Amino acid sequence: MNATRRALLAASALLAAPVSLRAQSQGRILVIGGGFGGASAASFLRREHPEIEVTLVEPRQRFVTCPYGNLVLAGLRQIGDITHSYDRLRARGVRVIHDRAAGIDAAARRVRLAGGETLSFDRMILSPGIALRWNAIEGYDEAASEAMPHAWVPGDGTQTLLLRRQLEAMPDGGVVGIAIPANPFRCPPGPYERISMIASYLKRHKPRSKILALDAKDAFSKQGLFQDGWNALYPGLVEWVPANRDGRVVRVDVREKVLETEFGTRHKVDVANIIPPQSAAAIAREAGLANDAGWVPVNPVTFEAQAAPGVHVVGDANIPGPMPKSGFIANSTAKQAAASAVAAMRGREAPRPVYFNTCYSHVGDEYGISVVNVYRPNAEGTALVEVPNSGGVSPRGDLPEQRRLEAIYADAWYESITRDMFA
């Protein structure tokens, strides 16, 4: 986008905002990243604290969600179904700037945008998501991802569509190889929902094919439930190889379509989906907010970065103790961070949080499972702990009605949360 068009867009965003709100502004919150954390924060602030001026910086004109991307792979959704625009946030008075934050000066409370503009703020909410660690798996860099898609960051949907096309082009009897990283990574049950949805596609269209899932872990989220589902719906189609049976992929050969594991086994596949190790997005690391592992340690009550009070880091970029990197957590912590930011601007104490997470996964077309976790800060407010006796996974056993209902409720969750963020 050229500078004139950007300026015009920014100007129209300003015009669209109710003038009276701007006149009464009682502080400025700058939100960086318009995904699950950022859009949730901006939307929440307009609803609950209309006296605050909210600016959202996000390079993309449209947001394609990771959640439900696996259903696009199965052919159960189109990419348009999971693509959202920023128009309604703008209409609510959020100033949306389509640009990329290029540098954060936390002490001076200023952000420099790639387009040249500098923005000042009283408080910042930073939710830039993850970066993929290119070459953490030898041979897997950005160029390689054009042949072996990751489909693990939303982007403009290209990666998901590429993987879908490769599955469509694969002959019946082919092998789909999936490389899965060690913890922590974005969406712990995500790779296994992906296995399920690819299996659903293969069973219908290419029933002699196979999925070879090579894992850097020995156990995974909702494992019993997923494996029960695979046995019931896709017998013999899925082979999952844990790390202790040489499942960890350490090298890829893009030309030969080979995934090589720790102890030197070379697996030739027809389609390769590589989910590489991850870290916080570049902007958070470059601002000096991340630890050695590449994630941002935060205060569990306010979500301010330990290295930069006043900068609240939410979503997958942070490392919030035991909480998973999920869209649900990004949404609920974004609201807590926004409320804490407003409280701090008014000289008040941050509200006491209860966080809870729900991740639904689709195992089959009418077969859903879920996990719930509830967390609270410990008495000292230094760490988050899971509430005893709460949460847990869906019950195991032959429960067709439970599975059918959870698939329906999963769809309702997607509707509700995306409306909460973008409407």
Added chain:
Amino acid sequence: MSLRLLALPAILLLAGAATAQEAQSPAPLAAQGCLGCHGQSGHGAGGIPGIAGREARELQAQMMAFRANERPATIMGRIARGYTEAEIAALAQHFAQIPAR
């Protein structure tokens, strides 16, 4: 034991706190997590029932029953057990105040 009797002091306490200082009241923020499934303002979405504009007493009794595993649920039991009785009372008050659609 009567649920109503148990929860009454909690309601009074929270109501007092809410008028004293809005930002400190746990209900609105805790309620935000519920919107992720029950739709914006708790009006329901795609098969998940609406919880806005219903009697606080009824909402609270349902939550307490979910908590005690006495009401059939695919997921609400697991969620409700993460909240204290006082929080459940405050949540019920909060959703009861939102007009039904």
